[in-house]
Amino acid sequence: MEATREAAPMAASASSSSPLHIVMFPWLAFGHMIPFLELAKRLARRGLAVTFVSTPRNAARLGAIPPALSAHLRVVPLDLPAVDGLPEGAESTADAPPEKVGLLKKAFDGLAAPFAGFVAEACAAGHGESTPTAAGFSRKPDWIILDFAQNWVWPIAEEHKIPCAMFSIFPAAMVAFVGPRQENLAHPRTKTEHFMVQPPWIPFPSNVAYRRRHGAEWIAAVFRPNASGVSDADRFWEMEHACCRLIIHRSCPEAEPRLFPLLTELFAKPSVPAGLLMPPPPPAAGVDDDDDDVSMDDQHIAMAMRWLDEQPERSVIYVALGSEAPLTVGHVRELALGLELAGVRFLWALRAPPSASSVNRDKCAADADLLLPDGFRSRVAAARGGLVCARWVPQLRILAHRATGGFLTHCGWSSIFESLRFALPLVMLPLFADQGLGVQALPAREIGVEVACNDDGSFRRDAIAAAVRQVMVEEKGKALSRKAEELRDVLGDEGRQEMYLDELVGYLQRYK
Template identity: 30%
Template sequence: MNMKGKSYRVLMFPWLAHGHILPFFELARRLCGECKDMVVYICSTPINLLPVRNLLHLPPRQGDRDDDDNDRSRIELVELHLPSLSDLPPHLHTTKYLPPDLMPSLKRAFDLSEPSFSGLLDTIQPDLLIYDFLQPWACLAAQRRGIPGFTFMASGAAQTSFFCHYSYLAEEEFPFSAIRLGTESRRYTEMLDKSANGMSDRDRLLNSIKLSSNFVAIKSFRDIESKYIEYLSFLAGKEVVPVGPLVPDNYDHLVDADQLKRVMEWLGKKGRRSVVFVSFGTEYFLSEEQMEQMASGLEHSGANFIWVVRFLKEEAAAAGRRNSKATQAMKLPPGFMDRIGPERGLVVDGWAPQRSILTHPSLGAFLTHCGWSSLMEAMQSGVPMIALPLHLDQPLNAKLMVELGVALEIPQQGFGNFKGKDVARGMREVLRSEIGHSVRKKVEEMAEAMRRKGDRHEIQELVEKMLQLCNKDEQGESNMPREMVAN
């Protein structure tokens, strides 16, 4: 794909969250696989780079491409050190285990790292920057040095276009009724008005899209989001380029071997499609009330289940303070496991081998918070979903899955306010009813289409656009905004 016989240096700069860094890493792998003359640098805080460092040093596995090691050897990790804040020690320079009240502090420290990031630009001298939606200042720093950049959205087009719509066209209804949230639609977008360091998330998102050179890349594919991709392109005033679902390889062997063996042996004793996998992602603590309702639903569903529960860890404490919601949820409801018994339910603390569970023949359904990456994994694995969105973009993602026919949604009285009886009903419907059979058939069709198509075509298109941006710069065309050139 190299048009000029030279190597290209690409600097990636994701937001400080597990759900953002891993999609950036997966994109880096595919870019290096498609363009052998590309070197990708992934920039983040040391605490966030730890899991990526482990992925880079994986030994070859059966089924890997022969040149996969070579592709990974052209991915380099670059540490960004945030300025020290009294309430934000270095082990909290990540959203993982971060108490919600410290999120503004993390964004402030991130913004204050701009001088350090600019120094990295001068050292690496990349040909291109790929940045996330919370740091438009990163693109400006690159453009001042004549470096083009584009934003990569690790979320879906439906929810991104929803937020952009109510930012640009606040008085008009979102044109796609399946994704509307009723009377909650406008109020829901107010979360973007949260401010940190004098900048709202709404301004961060809109400015990142505005500054993006020529196009915006997004972790999605046209088979499921074509109309939302087109509408986002209309709102953004530039092309939106889907890069595929970026479902990662199975990295479950990075987990403790005893934990992996325990889960797989337990699953192996269960009947085909009899188990429900329950997980709410890496960054959400259930409240005491939510724990009680979820436990009640699992108990009364009659189904076998694996429940991933996040108990507060020592590293979640900051300056002697703890997340009060998490503190309340440090224990399962009294007597829960005694009533369930180890044969029917398995509770996993903190992290489970999700990919291995999703692809196991004993798995019948996935009760999910509807994080975007988890949805992509479930669809590719052909697993019907029970949607229980709790916050952020999850309610919109859930609506899309229901529209596609691959999920049933548990009713709530406001996001996060659910009842155990509805959880139990949703599990029984997906596992045993005609509606559940229809959902399974649809998601299996989707999985077959995803496996057949892959994402190489999308990656090829992205590489071509990236090289065009780099080569424009070589031809003397300025990548600086007009207002900067005028000055």
């Protein structure tokens, strides 16, 4: 913390001089693009000029830049090259089934040439380091902030002498668990079981390990080449070693104690917290959410909100497992029957993953309906009350609603923070990716109950019902809510969260 606080005065000097020009370029997943865009907005509010790079369809779905920020934040779309086998029109992981994501990475690699052209043009338009402009966009980029996947960016940045930083949207625990290349070479993990224990380079007792085999098998695959020809771990290591002067984390020491000094030591460069980037409270009317599809059915949303308005206070559990969860028919049916067995009110945002040949959202909604058990909708509607929404819903508005009393979630990092904003206790059902690690710290904080699952990731309806009832019906739920309020007060300290962003600006000024 002392190192970061030293940078705080630099934030003020950065904002008072010619503004920095930052280029931000996330991986093509909404779980990445949304935090990148939120960080871009926070930097733009501090007077920096931010160019956000993505593909045309993703840029459209992320929505328009708020008018108040339009002078400091712009979006530059780059056309994604076609790749054989990738669904037509697929520009994000939400558009492709899991087995096709490697092909999406291959298409993403094809953005190297267009991105190089954009950077060259941005540098040619620059008028030198000392020329002030209204927003700084005519200034040569001072930084490129990238995701884990652009291992091809180093020659571009080197040619134009632009420093790079990596922005990790994962828990800091995930980065520590992956570790640097040299530690992995010194301590090779060749079996699934090796990913189910704490890595030897974490020198203090922690719970940073995958407890179930299916999670360990998922992370083991990260270290193997995929259809793009390179592994995700190699992408990360090449990015981190060759390109990056800083690693920026969507986290903070209060959320993940002891990890920031360790990461700075392991990777031999500053690991800087950007804070949690919690979304602002939703407006009382209208939709201003951070989901991945702005082409929403207003009538459908209005119906869902009216249904919530009719429910008693804190009586509804909101159920959402993300837009990219690898759900099977078995998962959906056991979850549905578990909710029915629990006998509590629920609002379920159910999404079927896109097929290998289509990214049509209407078809995905119809597919979601087909996953449900026969007669499920009518039975739960006639009983205690349950609503299944197979189209987009405004998650923040639902979490903020007075009728919502809990959240059944896959425990993605963003969903955890959104639930904490409203101090909601959790029913935790991690499915893949970092979810098995991000959830590890939560039981110790006593803000949720994890669904009992088998080693292969499957679960039964009675386990769903038991966890839901603990949170929503039994006395334990009240204790969980109190703990959630306590943790919200710690992590939701807006002054401290703003301080981390000011210190980040100081680092960007200092290290450029």
